[in-house]
Amino acid sequence: MGEHTEPSAFHPNRAGIRKVLGDLEAEVLELVWERSGESGVTARDLYEELRQRRPIAYTTVMTTMQRLHKKGLLECDRQEQAYVYSPRMDREQFIERFVGRILDDLLASFSGATLSHLSSAADPGERERVAELLARIVERRQRGEA
């Protein structure tokens, strides 16, 4: 197996695993995880599923899976005439890995600020409570309540 390229881009405004992966990469990886109980999936399997959602080329799916393999997120085995892909890590392991990678990078570059923010986020529940209250308040003010 060749050298893997880790996901390197981080998009803070995007949701879920799309923070570190492209849209199609994320979609393909999600599908591979969904089918992780199977012995593996081929590019053809995913192509058949994705084309039901929108028009897409087989080569696009194949290229995306190869890219995920290069990034070290998918295993690739040649079985008979086809390449069979399976996830190298489950969703939790992947999230843990990219969160750790981002935090390590932040700590290396801005250790003081990162540690300060981590300590202030000691109670994530409190942040959620404030965010929820603010959302309610914004909604009520938009309805014209003073």
Add this chain to the structure above:
Amino acid sequence: MLLSTAIVAALVGIAGVHLAHRAKNPATRVHLALWSLAVIPVSLSVCALSLSGRFSVGNPFCDDCPTGTLASLVFSFGATALSLALLVGLLRIALLTHILRRGLFPAPAHLQGRADDLARRAGGREVPVLLFGSEMPVACTWGLVGPRVVLSTWMVENLDMEELEAVLAHELAHALGRDCPTIWLATLLRDATFYLPWAWQARRAVITGKELLADDAAVAATGRPVALASAIAKVWQRSLLEPPFPAGTALQLSEAGSGLQMRIERLLGPEAAGNERGSEASRPVSTTGRFGPAAPAQLLVFSLALVAVCSLV
């Protein structure tokens, strides 16, 4: 007698704190909490004075009870504790004055004008509004005599005019209700009772009660409970990123331990809507529930009764 007075006073204090935290009326909450804080020092002082013979509520059935040494000891100990608490209280004021005086400047005319308008409608005197440059979310009332409203520039830059007006009305309620001396007194009594757990609880109940009363007064003055809730929530959210200002004896909008979530929920609930309707009748911006002029006399009478009862035991 001294021991029994201390025990009974402590029990009364603890019961008072418990009742204060359960009180639905914020004014009652403040009143009960202040009583709880004051009952032990006042009762023990009366008891010590009585035992030393300077003040007679002694046991009528025991003329030969030993007096003097123990009473003097308790009296000296109490006086020392109170002096130390007073010193710490004065140091707090000096420190806060030193911190706040650096870089304070008058608020823009439109903000001061809005505050003056709110104060006039409340029938109170005009209160100076001062700003200081900071990314911390600070809105507080400061000053034992001649209180001033202090806002950080973060507040002015990040709150809209409705939120800012609600915050001003809240702080004016503290200023016109002379809440700073009350909180200072509560802090002094907490320090004088050697930071006993119930004293912390009682001081927190005083602060919560004062904040609730100021919230009510602000809603009555502006008719905008949701705007005030929004301002408090924004300040709370910001405080999670930027550590809050060490207010000491100044009363802050987002006072730690004042139950921010409870206050916001209360402002969003039907109770605040009731207060808002009250604003149509131009209710004044003021807070009640402070230690009124009659309260020290009531407390003294209560302590005398307590010591007299304990002397019979």
